[in-house]
Amino acid sequence: MDFIHDYGGFIAIFLLFFFMLLSMPVFVAMGLSAFLASLLLEDPFLAFRSFIQISWQGASIFELVALPLFILTGTIMQRTDAGRDLFEVTKAWAGSIPNSLGVATILACGIFAAISGSSIATAATVGLVAIPLLLDEGYGQRRAGGFVAGGGTLGIIIPPSIPLILYGVITETSIGQLFIAGVLPGILMMSLFLLYVVCSRPTVLTRHEVPLAEKLRITRRSIGVILLPPIIIAAIYTGAFTPTEVGALAVVYVAILGFVQRRLDWPKLREAAIVATATTSMLFMLIVFGQFFAHFLTFEQVPQSIAQAIIDNASGLAAVTLMILAYVVMGMFLESAAMLLISIPIFYPVAMQLGMDPLVFGIFACIAMEIAQISPPIGVNLFTIHGISRIKLGRLALGAAPFLLIQITMLYVVYFFPELVLWLPDSMK
Numbered sequence: 001m002d003f004i005h006d007y008g009g010f011i012a013i014f015l016l017f018f019f020m021l022l023s024m025p026v027f028v029a030m031g032l033s034a035f036l037a038s039l040l041l042e043d044p045f046l047a048f049r050s051f052i053q054i055s056w057q058g059a060s061i062f063e064l065v066a067l068p069l070f071i072l073t074g075t076i077m078q079r080t081d082a083g084r085d086l087f088e089v090t091k092a093w094a095g096s097i098p099n100s101l102g103v104a105t106i107l108a109c110g111i112f113a114a115i116s117g118s119s120i121a122t123a124a125t126v127g128l129v130a131i132p133l134l135l136d137e138g139y140g141q142r143r144a145g146g147f148v149a150g151g152g153t154l155g156i157i158i159p160p161s162i163p164l165i166l167y168g169v170i171t172e173t174s175i176g177q178l179f180i181a182g183v184l185p186g187i188l189m190m191s192l193f194l195l196y197v198v199c200s201r202p203t204v205l206t207r208h209e210v211p212l213a214e215k216l217r218i219t220r221r222s223i224g225v226i227l228l229p230p231i232i233i234a235a236i237y238t239g240a241f242t243p244t245e246v247g248a249l250a251v252v253y254v255a256i257l258g259f260v261q262r263r264l265d266w267p268k269l270r271e272a273a274i275v276a277t278a279t280t281s282m283l284f285m286l287i288v289f290g291q292f293f294a295h296f297l298t299f300e301q302v303p304q305s306i307a308q309a310i311i312d313n314a315s316g317l318a319a320v321t322l323m324i325l326a327y328v329v330m331g332m333f334l335e336s337a338a339m340l341l342i343s344i345p346i347f348y349p350v351a352m353q354l355g356m357d358p359l360v361f362g363i364f365a366c367i368a369m370e371i372a373q374i375s376p377p378i379g380v381n382l383f384t385i386h387g388i389s390r391i392k393l394g395r396l397a398l399g400a401a402p403f404l405l406i407q408i409t410m411l412y413v414v415y416f417f418p419e420l421v422l423w424l425p426d427s428m429k
Contacts, residue, residue, distance in 0.1 A: 008037050008038075008040060008041050008296075008300050009037070009296065009297045009299075009300030009301070009302030010302065011037045011040065012033045012034050012036075012037035012293070012296055012297065012300075013033075013297075013302070015029075015032070015033035015036060015037060016029050016030060016033040016034075016293070016342070018033075019032060019033055020333075026286065026334070026335075026338040027282075027285040027286045027288075027289045027290070027338075028289070030286075030289045030290055030292070030293040030338075030341070030342070031051075031055075031288075031289030031292055031293065033293065034051075034289075034292050034293040034295075034296040034297075035047065035051050035292075037296065038050065038051070038296060051292060054291060054292045054295050055288045055289070055291070055292050057291070059284065059287070059288050061169050062244075063165065063168060063169050063175055063243075063244065064165070064169060064284070064287065065244050065247075066160075066165055066175065066243045066244040066246075066247040067162060067165055067166075067280060067283060067284075068276060068277070068280040069244065069247030069248055069250065069251055070116070070117040070118075070160045070162060070165075070247045070250065071117070071118065071162065071276045071279050071280055071283075072251050072272065072273065072276040073115060073116060073117075073247065073250040073251050073254050074115065074116030074117060074118045074121040074276075075121070075272040075273075075275045075276045075279075076251070076254045076255055076258060076264065076269065076272045077112070077115055077116055077121075077125070077225075077254055078116075078121060078124070078125050078272070079258075079263075079264065079268045079269075079271065079272050080254070080257070080258040080261065080263040080264050080268075081263055082112065082115070082125070082225050082254075083108065083112060083125035083126045083128065083129050084129045085221070085222040085225055086108040086111050086112055086126070086222065086225060086226075087104060087105070087108045087126060087129045087130055088218055088222070089108075089218055089219050089222050089226065090103070090104040090105075090107035090108045090111070091104040091133075092210045092214065092215045092218045092219070093107075093210075093215060093219075094107065095209050095210050096209060097198060098198050099139075099197050099198055099200060101130070101133055101134050101137050101139065102134065102139065102143070102147050102197040102198075102200070103194055103197055103198060104130070105126060105130040105134065105147045105148060105151055105197075106147065106150075106151040106154075106190060106193045106194050106197055107190075107194070108126045108129075108130065108151075109122050109123070109126050109148070109151030109152055109154050109155070110151070110154050110158060110186075110190045111225075111226065111229060112125055112126055112155070113152075113154040113155035113156075113158040113186075114158045114159065114160075114228075114229030114232065114233070115225070115228050115229060115232075115250070115254075116155060117155060117159075117160040117161050117162045117165075118155050118162055119152050119153050119154075119155035119156050119336070119370070119373050119380070119381060120152070120155075120373075120380055120381065120384050121155065122151070122152045122154065122155035123148055123149060123151070123152025123153075123155075123381045123384050123385055124152075124384050124385075124388060126148060126151065126152070127148040127152070127384070127385050127388055127389065128388055130144075130147070130148055131144050131145065131148060131385070131388070131389045131391075134147065141389075141391045141392070141395050141399075142395045142396075142398050142399040143200070143399055144389075144391070144399070145385050145386075145389060145391040145395060145396040145399045145400075146396065146398070146399020146400045146401075146402070146403065147197060147399070148381075148385055149373075149374050149379075149381045149382055149385050149396055149399065149400040149403070150193055150374065150399075150400050150402070150403025150404075150406075151193060151403075152373070152381045152384075152385075153370035153373045153374060153381060153403065153407070154186060154189065154190055154193075154370075156336065156366050156367075156369050156370045156373065157182045157185060157186045157189065157363065157366050157367060157370065158182060158183070158186035158187075158190075158229075159178075159179035159180070159182050159183060159186070159232065159233060159236070160179060160232060160243065160246070160247070160250075161178075161179065161182060161366060162283070162337075163336060163337065163340055163365075163366045163369050164178045164179060164182060164362060164366055165243070166283075166287065166337065166340055166341070167340060167344060167362045167365060167366065168362070169287065170290075170291075170294065170340075170341070170344050170345070170348075171344065171348055171358055171362070173358045173359065173362060175243045176236050176239075176242065176243050177359055177425040177428065178359060178362050178363075179233070179236050179243060180233070180236060180237055180424045180425050180428060181359045181360075181362065181363055181421045181422065181424065181425050182363055182366065182421075183233060183424055184420050184421070184423065184424060185363050185367070185410065185413075185414060185420055185421060188410070188413075188420065189367075189406065189407070189410055192406045192409075192410070193403060193406065196402055196403070196406065200402075224257045224261075225257070228250065228253060228254070231253075232246055232250060235249070237424070237428060239428065255269065283337060286337050286338060286341055287341070290338075290341030290342070293341070293342070293345075294341070294344070294345035297345050297346070298345060302346070303345050303346050303347075303348065303349045303350075304349055306346055306349075306350065307349035307350040307352075307353050308353075310322060310350050310353075311350070311353045311354070316354050316355075319350060319354055320354070320411075320412070320415050323347055323350065323351075323368075324368070324408060324411050324412075326343070326347075327339070327343065327368035327371060327372070328371055328375065328408070330342070330343060330372065331368070331371045331372030331373075331375035331379070332375050332376065332377060334372060335372065335380050336369040336370075336372045336373055336380065339368075339369060339372050340365065340366075340369055343365070343368075344365060347361075347365070348361065351364070356415070356418070357418060357421070357422060359421055359422060359425055360414060360415075360418045360421045360422065363414055363421045364411060364414050364415065367407055367410050367411055367414065368411065370407050371404055371407050371408065374397075374400040374403060374404055375404065376393065376394075376397040377393075379397070379400070381400070382396045382397060382400065
Protein backbone atom coordinates (compact mmCIF):
# COMPACT_ATOMS: atom_id res chain seq x y z
CA MET A 1 0.00 0.00 0.00
CA ASP A 2 2.91 2.35 0.74
CA PHE A 3 4.19 1.63 -2.77
CA ILE A 4 0.89 2.84 -4.24
CA HIS A 5 0.98 6.01 -2.15
CA ASP A 6 4.58 6.69 -3.14
CA TYR A 7 4.10 6.03 -6.83
CA GLY A 8 0.44 6.89 -7.43
CA GLY A 9 1.32 9.67 -9.88
CA PHE A 10 3.61 7.41 -11.92
CA ILE A 11 0.87 4.76 -11.99
CA ALA A 12 -1.41 7.41 -13.53
CA ILE A 13 1.22 8.19 -16.19
CA PHE A 14 1.62 4.49 -16.98
CA LEU A 15 -2.15 4.06 -17.29
CA LEU A 16 -2.35 7.14 -19.54
CA PHE A 17 0.06 5.73 -22.12
CA PHE A 18 -1.44 2.25 -21.78
CA PHE A 19 -4.91 3.58 -22.60
CA MET A 20 -3.55 5.60 -25.52
CA LEU A 21 -1.89 2.45 -26.90
CA LEU A 22 -5.39 0.95 -26.87
CA SER A 23 -6.45 3.84 -29.18
CA MET A 24 -8.56 5.44 -26.48
CA PRO A 25 -9.23 9.18 -27.07
CA VAL A 26 -6.58 11.22 -25.27
CA PHE A 27 -9.05 13.19 -23.14
CA VAL A 28 -10.69 9.95 -21.94
CA ALA A 29 -7.28 8.40 -21.27
CA MET A 30 -6.20 11.41 -19.16
CA GLY A 31 -9.37 11.52 -17.08
CA LEU A 32 -9.68 7.76 -16.61
CA SER A 33 -6.03 7.17 -15.71
CA ALA A 34 -6.03 9.90 -13.04
CA PHE A 35 -9.41 8.75 -11.67
CA LEU A 36 -8.38 5.08 -11.42
CA ALA A 37 -5.10 6.02 -9.76
CA SER A 38 -6.96 8.23 -7.28
CA LEU A 39 -9.23 5.28 -6.39
CA LEU A 40 -6.12 3.44 -5.21
CA LEU A 41 -5.27 6.27 -2.82
CA GLU A 42 -8.55 7.44 -1.30
CA ASP A 43 -12.19 6.65 -0.64
CA PRO A 44 -14.22 6.22 -3.89
CA PHE A 45 -16.70 8.91 -2.81
CA LEU A 46 -13.89 11.43 -2.18
CA ALA A 47 -12.21 10.50 -5.47
CA PHE A 48 -15.45 11.01 -7.39
CA ARG A 49 -16.16 14.33 -5.64
CA SER A 50 -12.65 15.55 -6.40
CA PHE A 51 -13.08 14.53 -10.06
CA ILE A 52 -16.34 16.51 -10.36
CA GLN A 53 -15.03 19.61 -8.59
CA ILE A 54 -11.76 19.89 -10.50
CA SER A 55 -13.39 19.14 -13.86
CA TRP A 56 -15.99 21.84 -13.22
CA GLN A 57 -13.30 24.33 -12.26
CA GLY A 58 -11.39 23.50 -15.44
CA ALA A 59 -14.47 24.20 -17.55
CA SER A 60 -15.31 27.45 -15.73
CA ILE A 61 -12.14 29.43 -16.51
CA PHE A 62 -13.20 32.75 -18.06
CA GLU A 63 -10.10 33.09 -20.26
CA LEU A 64 -11.23 30.02 -22.22
CA VAL A 65 -13.96 32.15 -23.80
CA ALA A 66 -11.28 33.44 -26.21
CA LEU A 67 -10.76 29.92 -27.54
CA PRO A 68 -14.02 29.41 -29.49
CA LEU A 69 -13.89 33.02 -30.71
CA PHE A 70 -10.54 32.68 -32.44
CA ILE A 71 -11.50 29.23 -33.75
CA LEU A 72 -14.69 30.70 -35.24
CA THR A 73 -12.67 33.52 -36.80
CA GLY A 74 -10.49 30.94 -38.55
CA THR A 75 -13.41 28.82 -39.79
CA ILE A 76 -15.15 31.91 -41.21
CA MET A 77 -11.95 32.95 -42.97
CA GLN A 78 -11.67 29.50 -44.52
CA ARG A 79 -15.12 29.91 -46.07
CA THR A 80 -14.51 33.38 -47.49
CA ASP A 81 -11.56 32.34 -49.70
CA ALA A 82 -9.16 34.43 -47.60
CA GLY A 83 -6.33 31.98 -48.27
CA ARG A 84 -6.52 32.63 -52.00
CA ASP A 85 -6.49 36.40 -51.46
CA LEU A 86 -3.47 36.25 -49.18
CA PHE A 87 -1.58 33.99 -51.56
CA GLU A 88 -2.29 36.30 -54.50
CA VAL A 89 -0.91 39.27 -52.55
CA THR A 90 2.23 37.50 -51.36
CA LYS A 91 2.81 36.00 -54.82
CA ALA A 92 2.61 39.44 -56.43
CA TRP A 93 5.14 41.01 -54.04
CA ALA A 94 7.51 38.00 -54.03
CA GLY A 95 7.63 37.83 -57.82
CA SER A 96 11.31 38.76 -58.31
CA ILE A 97 12.71 36.59 -55.48
CA PRO A 98 14.27 33.15 -56.17
CA ASN A 99 11.79 30.37 -55.42
CA SER A 100 9.17 33.13 -55.29
CA LEU A 101 6.15 30.82 -55.01
CA GLY A 102 7.74 29.11 -52.02
CA VAL A 103 8.37 32.52 -50.44
CA ALA A 104 4.76 33.51 -51.16
CA THR A 105 3.55 30.31 -49.47
CA ILE A 106 5.46 30.99 -46.23
CA LEU A 107 4.33 34.63 -46.15
CA ALA A 108 0.70 33.68 -46.75
CA CYS A 109 0.91 31.10 -43.95
CA GLY A 110 2.35 33.73 -41.59
CA ILE A 111 -0.42 36.24 -42.31
CA PHE A 112 -3.21 33.66 -42.08
CA ALA A 113 -1.69 32.33 -38.84
CA ALA A 114 -2.02 35.81 -37.35
CA ILE A 115 -5.77 35.63 -38.00
CA SER A 116 -6.84 32.07 -37.26
CA GLY A 117 -4.52 30.97 -34.43
CA SER A 118 -4.65 27.42 -35.80
CA SER A 119 -1.86 25.47 -37.47
CA ILE A 120 -4.23 23.01 -39.15
CA ALA A 121 -6.48 25.76 -40.52
CA THR A 122 -3.44 27.62 -41.85
CA ALA A 123 -1.97 24.57 -43.59
CA ALA A 124 -5.31 23.50 -45.08
CA THR A 125 -6.42 26.94 -46.27
CA VAL A 126 -3.13 28.02 -47.85
CA GLY A 127 -2.31 24.51 -49.05
CA LEU A 128 -5.46 24.22 -51.17
CA VAL A 129 -4.31 27.24 -53.18
CA ALA A 130 -0.53 26.95 -53.04
CA ILE A 131 0.21 23.26 -53.60
CA PRO A 132 -1.27 22.98 -57.15
CA LEU A 133 0.65 26.10 -58.23
CA LEU A 134 3.88 24.90 -56.62
CA LEU A 135 3.57 21.56 -58.40
CA ASP A 136 2.88 23.27 -61.74
CA GLU A 137 6.02 25.41 -61.27
CA GLY A 138 8.19 22.31 -60.81
CA TYR A 139 8.87 22.42 -57.08
CA GLY A 140 8.01 18.74 -56.76
CA GLN A 141 5.76 17.04 -54.23
CA ARG A 142 8.35 16.90 -51.45
CA ARG A 143 9.14 20.63 -51.48
CA ALA A 144 5.58 21.79 -52.23
CA GLY A 145 4.10 19.79 -49.36
CA GLY A 146 7.02 20.60 -47.06
CA PHE A 147 6.67 24.36 -47.59
CA VAL A 148 3.00 24.30 -46.61
CA ALA A 149 3.53 21.90 -43.70
CA GLY A 150 6.37 24.01 -42.29
CA GLY A 151 4.66 27.34 -42.93
CA GLY A 152 1.45 26.06 -41.37
CA THR A 153 3.15 25.56 -38.01
CA LEU A 154 3.46 29.35 -37.70
CA GLY A 155 -0.19 29.26 -36.62
CA ILE A 156 0.96 28.01 -33.21
CA ILE A 157 3.36 30.81 -32.26
CA ILE A 158 2.22 33.93 -34.15
CA PRO A 159 -0.60 35.55 -32.12
CA PRO A 160 -3.42 34.87 -31.70
CA SER A 161 -2.41 31.31 -30.85
CA ILE A 162 -4.71 28.62 -29.49
CA PRO A 163 -1.86 26.72 -27.74
CA LEU A 164 -0.75 29.96 -26.05
CA ILE A 165 -4.29 30.36 -24.69
CA LEU A 166 -4.14 26.81 -23.31
CA TYR A 167 -0.71 27.41 -21.79
CA GLY A 168 -1.89 30.64 -20.19
CA VAL A 169 -4.88 28.88 -18.63
CA ILE A 170 -2.82 25.95 -17.30
CA THR A 171 -0.04 28.07 -15.80
CA GLU A 172 -2.15 31.16 -14.94
CA THR A 173 0.08 33.33 -17.14
CA SER A 174 -1.29 36.48 -18.83
CA ILE A 175 -2.62 35.47 -22.25
CA GLY A 176 -2.21 39.02 -23.54
CA GLN A 177 1.48 39.05 -22.60
CA LEU A 178 1.93 35.58 -24.10
CA PHE A 179 0.46 36.82 -27.39
CA ILE A 180 2.85 39.77 -27.48
CA ALA A 181 5.78 37.55 -26.41
CA GLY A 182 5.21 35.39 -29.49
CA VAL A 183 5.51 38.27 -32.01
CA LEU A 184 9.30 38.57 -32.32
CA PRO A 185 10.06 34.80 -32.12
CA GLY A 186 7.31 34.25 -34.70
CA ILE A 187 8.79 36.84 -37.05
CA LEU A 188 12.29 35.41 -36.57
CA MET A 189 11.10 31.88 -37.27
CA MET A 190 9.23 32.98 -40.38
CA SER A 191 12.38 34.80 -41.53
CA LEU A 192 14.46 31.62 -41.08
CA PHE A 193 11.83 29.67 -43.03
CA LEU A 194 12.01 32.24 -45.82
CA LEU A 195 15.83 32.10 -45.85
CA TYR A 196 15.72 28.33 -46.22
CA VAL A 197 13.17 28.53 -49.04
CA VAL A 198 15.15 31.17 -50.96
CA CYS A 199 18.43 29.27 -50.59
CA SER A 200 17.06 25.77 -51.13
CA ARG A 201 18.05 23.82 -54.23
CA PRO A 202 17.15 23.35 -56.95
CA THR A 203 16.12 26.97 -57.34
CA VAL A 204 13.05 27.53 -59.49
CA LEU A 205 14.08 30.32 -61.83
CA THR A 206 10.60 31.31 -62.98
CA ARG A 207 9.89 34.94 -62.07
CA HIS A 208 6.41 36.29 -61.56
CA GLU A 209 7.08 39.93 -62.30
CA VAL A 210 4.02 42.04 -61.58
CA PRO A 211 3.83 45.78 -62.36
CA LEU A 212 3.59 48.05 -59.32
CA ALA A 213 0.11 49.22 -60.28
CA GLU A 214 -1.08 45.61 -60.38
CA LYS A 215 0.56 44.85 -57.03
CA LEU A 216 -1.25 47.77 -55.47
CA ARG A 217 -4.55 46.71 -57.03
CA ILE A 218 -4.22 43.15 -55.69
CA THR A 219 -3.22 44.45 -52.26
CA ARG A 220 -6.10 46.93 -52.15
CA ARG A 221 -8.55 44.14 -52.96
CA SER A 222 -7.35 42.15 -49.93
CA ILE A 223 -6.58 45.02 -47.58
CA GLY A 224 -9.39 44.06 -45.19
CA VAL A 225 -7.76 40.70 -44.47
CA ILE A 226 -4.20 42.06 -44.38
CA LEU A 227 -5.05 44.74 -41.81
CA LEU A 228 -6.55 42.32 -39.28
CA PRO A 229 -3.24 40.89 -37.86
CA PRO A 230 -1.70 44.29 -37.02
CA ILE A 231 -5.06 45.41 -35.57
CA ILE A 232 -5.15 42.34 -33.28
CA ILE A 233 -1.55 42.80 -32.10
CA ALA A 234 -1.92 46.57 -31.61
CA ALA A 235 -5.17 46.16 -29.65
CA ILE A 236 -3.55 43.72 -27.21
CA TYR A 237 -0.21 45.57 -27.00
CA THR A 238 -1.81 48.90 -26.14
CA GLY A 239 -4.11 47.29 -23.58
CA ALA A 240 -7.17 48.71 -25.33
CA PHE A 241 -8.79 45.26 -25.40
CA THR A 242 -8.33 41.94 -23.64
CA PRO A 243 -7.62 38.83 -25.75
CA THR A 244 -11.24 37.72 -25.23
CA GLU A 245 -12.57 41.08 -26.45
CA VAL A 246 -10.19 40.96 -29.42
CA GLY A 247 -11.51 37.50 -30.27
CA ALA A 248 -15.09 38.78 -30.27
CA LEU A 249 -14.17 41.79 -32.41
CA ALA A 250 -12.28 39.53 -34.84
CA VAL A 251 -15.39 37.37 -35.33
CA VAL A 252 -17.53 40.44 -36.04
CA TYR A 253 -14.84 41.92 -38.31
CA VAL A 254 -14.37 38.85 -40.53
CA ALA A 255 -18.14 38.20 -40.67
CA ILE A 256 -18.92 41.77 -41.79
CA LEU A 257 -16.01 41.68 -44.25
CA GLY A 258 -17.30 38.41 -45.71
CA PHE A 259 -20.83 39.75 -46.14
CA VAL A 260 -19.61 43.03 -47.66
CA GLN A 261 -17.44 41.13 -50.15
CA ARG A 262 -20.39 38.80 -50.85
CA ARG A 263 -18.26 35.77 -50.05
CA LEU A 264 -20.17 34.85 -46.90
CA ASP A 265 -23.84 34.01 -46.52
CA TRP A 266 -25.92 32.58 -43.69
CA PRO A 267 -25.49 28.90 -44.71
CA LYS A 268 -21.68 29.34 -44.82
CA LEU A 269 -21.74 31.14 -41.47
CA ARG A 270 -23.82 28.34 -39.98
CA GLU A 271 -21.37 25.75 -41.37
CA ALA A 272 -18.41 27.69 -39.92
CA ALA A 273 -20.13 27.84 -36.52
CA ILE A 274 -20.80 24.08 -36.53
CA VAL A 275 -17.18 23.26 -37.37
CA ALA A 276 -15.93 25.73 -34.73
CA THR A 277 -18.27 24.20 -32.14
CA ALA A 278 -17.00 20.68 -32.85
CA THR A 279 -13.36 21.79 -32.63
CA THR A 280 -13.99 23.76 -29.44
CA SER A 281 -15.81 20.83 -27.83
CA MET A 282 -12.83 18.56 -28.49
CA LEU A 283 -10.40 21.09 -27.01
CA PHE A 284 -12.62 21.70 -23.97
CA MET A 285 -12.73 17.98 -23.25
CA LEU A 286 -8.94 17.89 -23.41
CA ILE A 287 -8.73 20.91 -21.10
CA VAL A 288 -11.24 19.63 -18.53
CA PHE A 289 -9.72 16.16 -18.18
CA GLY A 290 -6.21 17.51 -18.64
CA GLN A 291 -6.73 19.80 -15.66
CA PHE A 292 -7.82 16.85 -13.53
CA PHE A 293 -4.82 14.80 -14.67
CA ALA A 294 -2.43 17.71 -13.95
CA HIS A 295 -4.01 18.32 -10.53
CA PHE A 296 -3.55 14.67 -9.59
CA LEU A 297 0.11 14.65 -10.68
CA THR A 298 0.76 17.87 -8.75
CA PHE A 299 -0.95 16.48 -5.64
CA GLU A 300 1.30 13.42 -5.89
CA GLN A 301 4.31 15.76 -6.41
CA VAL A 302 5.34 14.00 -9.62
CA PRO A 303 6.36 17.20 -11.47
CA GLN A 304 8.38 18.37 -8.49
CA SER A 305 10.15 14.99 -8.24
CA ILE A 306 10.97 14.95 -11.96
CA ALA A 307 12.17 18.56 -11.85
CA GLN A 308 14.45 17.85 -8.90
CA ALA A 309 15.84 14.69 -10.53
CA ILE A 310 16.65 16.56 -13.75
CA ILE A 311 18.23 19.52 -11.92
CA ASP A 312 20.31 17.21 -9.70
CA ASN A 313 21.67 15.21 -12.62
CA ALA A 314 21.92 17.68 -15.49
CA SER A 315 23.24 21.17 -16.12
CA GLY A 316 21.02 23.89 -17.60
CA LEU A 317 21.93 23.07 -21.21
CA ALA A 318 21.64 19.31 -20.65
CA ALA A 319 18.27 19.74 -18.95
CA VAL A 320 16.97 21.83 -21.85
CA THR A 321 18.26 19.23 -24.31
CA LEU A 322 16.45 16.48 -22.38
CA MET A 323 13.22 18.48 -22.57
CA ILE A 324 13.68 19.01 -26.30
CA LEU A 325 14.28 15.29 -26.87
CA ALA A 326 11.18 14.48 -24.83
CA TYR A 327 9.10 16.89 -26.91
CA VAL A 328 10.45 15.46 -30.18
CA VAL A 329 9.54 11.93 -29.06
CA MET A 330 6.08 12.96 -27.81
CA GLY A 331 5.52 14.81 -31.08
CA MET A 332 5.82 11.48 -32.90
CA PHE A 333 2.77 10.10 -31.12
CA LEU A 334 0.64 12.97 -29.78
CA GLU A 335 -1.11 15.91 -31.42
CA SER A 336 -0.16 19.35 -30.13
CA ALA A 337 -3.01 20.11 -27.69
CA ALA A 338 -2.72 16.74 -25.94
CA MET A 339 1.05 17.07 -25.88
CA LEU A 340 0.76 20.50 -24.25
CA LEU A 341 -1.68 19.36 -21.57
CA ILE A 342 0.41 16.33 -20.67
CA SER A 343 3.83 17.98 -20.75
CA ILE A 344 3.27 21.37 -19.11
CA PRO A 345 2.50 20.03 -15.59
CA ILE A 346 5.72 17.98 -15.79
CA PHE A 347 8.14 20.40 -17.47
CA TYR A 348 6.90 23.73 -16.11
CA PRO A 349 8.53 23.10 -12.69
CA VAL A 350 11.73 22.07 -14.49
CA ALA A 351 11.73 25.32 -16.45
CA MET A 352 11.15 27.35 -13.30
CA GLN A 353 14.04 25.56 -11.58
CA LEU A 354 16.23 26.45 -14.57
CA GLY A 355 15.31 30.11 -14.07
CA MET A 356 13.17 30.44 -17.20
CA ASP A 357 10.48 33.12 -17.16
CA PRO A 358 6.91 31.74 -17.56
CA LEU A 359 6.57 33.76 -20.78
CA VAL A 360 9.82 32.33 -22.13
CA PHE A 361 8.81 28.77 -21.33
CA GLY A 362 5.39 29.41 -22.89
CA ILE A 363 7.01 30.32 -26.21
CA PHE A 364 9.49 27.44 -25.80
CA ALA A 365 6.63 24.99 -25.29
CA CYS A 366 4.64 26.32 -28.24
CA ILE A 367 7.62 25.99 -30.57
CA ALA A 368 7.88 22.42 -29.32
CA MET A 369 4.19 22.02 -30.26
CA GLU A 370 5.15 23.09 -33.79
CA ILE A 371 7.56 20.16 -33.90
CA ALA A 372 4.66 17.85 -33.06
CA GLN A 373 2.68 19.20 -36.02
CA ILE A 374 5.24 17.96 -38.58
CA SER A 375 6.86 15.00 -36.79
CA PRO A 376 6.11 11.63 -38.40
CA PRO A 377 4.21 9.40 -37.97
CA ILE A 378 1.40 11.41 -36.28
CA GLY A 379 2.17 14.99 -37.41
CA VAL A 380 -1.28 16.52 -37.90
CA ASN A 381 -0.11 18.98 -40.55
CA LEU A 382 1.30 16.10 -42.60
CA PHE A 383 -2.04 14.28 -42.51
CA THR A 384 -3.92 17.50 -43.31
CA ILE A 385 -1.81 18.17 -46.40
CA HIS A 386 -1.95 14.51 -47.42
CA GLY A 387 -5.73 14.75 -47.26
CA ILE A 388 -5.96 17.78 -49.57
CA SER A 389 -3.15 16.85 -51.99
CA ARG A 390 -2.72 13.05 -51.79
CA ILE A 391 1.06 13.55 -51.55
CA LYS A 392 2.60 10.54 -49.79
CA LEU A 393 3.30 11.02 -46.10
CA GLY A 394 6.95 9.97 -46.51
CA ARG A 395 7.58 12.72 -49.04
CA LEU A 396 5.80 15.24 -46.86
CA ALA A 397 7.92 14.26 -43.86
CA LEU A 398 11.13 14.69 -45.88
CA GLY A 399 9.96 18.06 -47.16
CA ALA A 400 9.13 19.25 -43.65
CA ALA A 401 12.39 17.98 -42.07
CA PRO A 402 14.39 21.23 -42.65
CA PHE A 403 11.62 23.24 -40.94
CA LEU A 404 11.71 20.82 -38.01
CA LEU A 405 15.47 21.41 -37.64
CA ILE A 406 14.90 25.18 -37.70
CA GLN A 407 12.32 24.82 -34.93
CA ILE A 408 14.70 22.77 -32.77
CA THR A 409 17.33 25.50 -33.28
CA MET A 410 14.76 28.10 -32.24
CA LEU A 411 14.20 26.26 -28.95
CA TYR A 412 17.85 26.83 -28.05
CA VAL A 413 17.64 30.45 -29.27
CA VAL A 414 14.69 31.12 -26.96
CA TYR A 415 16.51 29.54 -24.02
CA PHE A 416 19.81 31.38 -24.51
CA PHE A 417 18.28 34.71 -25.59
CA PRO A 418 15.14 35.20 -23.46
CA GLU A 419 15.21 38.93 -24.29
CA LEU A 420 13.82 37.99 -27.70
CA VAL A 421 10.65 36.88 -25.91
CA LEU A 422 10.53 39.38 -23.06
CA TRP A 423 11.36 42.67 -24.76
CA LEU A 424 7.90 43.45 -26.14
CA PRO A 425 5.94 42.28 -23.04
CA ASP A 426 8.27 44.30 -20.79
CA SER A 427 7.64 47.39 -22.91
CA MET A 428 3.90 47.03 -22.19
CA LYS A 429 4.40 47.63 -18.46
